[in-house]
Amino acid sequence: MATVPLLSDAAAGAEALAVFDDIRAKRQTDYVNNFWRALAGDPALLRATWERLQVVMAPGALDPLVKEMVYLAVSTANGCSYCVHSHTAAAKARGMTEAQHGELLAVIAMASQTNALATVLGVPVDERFMA
Known part of the structure; x- marks a missing residue:
């Protein structure tokens, strides 16, 4: 059970939604998984984690x-x-x-x-x- 809400697109603020859109675009999917939705309550952490993950996991x-x-x-x-x-x-x-x-x-x-x-x-x- 999550200890924070998993924010839907409708519940996520504009900053979080922008990251969700970037996730969708870069992964070529409509799906944003629960990990990112759990981080959406803290948009700065969400963005920093997404940006760092892309660098670390890149070829x-x-x-x-x-x-x-x-x-x-x-x-x-x-x-x-x-x-x-x-x-x-x-x-x-x-x-x-x-x-x-x-x-x-x-x-x-x-x-x-x-x-x-x-x-x-x-x-x-x-x-x-x-x-």
Whole structure:
């Protein structure tokens, strides 16, 4: 259950609606998802988040599928169900196969286990790994 209202187009102010329109145009869709609608109560935060997301997720040294898969891994580690579902869908839309998804989930699970073990055991970082 949302802790803030998910603003419809009719309820969103002009600033938020302008961001919604930009989302629609850049994503070539009529749909604005709930994450953006939840941020619409704070138009400055909505705009800043949308603008930063476009920069970070744009093609660069990492291709867009890799970025979606990293986003999915971090979202899983952070326990964000919304982002797990949203970025799984985005990764699949960018070509993630079922085999890749399965391997990604295995890596996430393995990293979670070994991170917990290293943390609880207080394993010091090897000197050769220090940058």
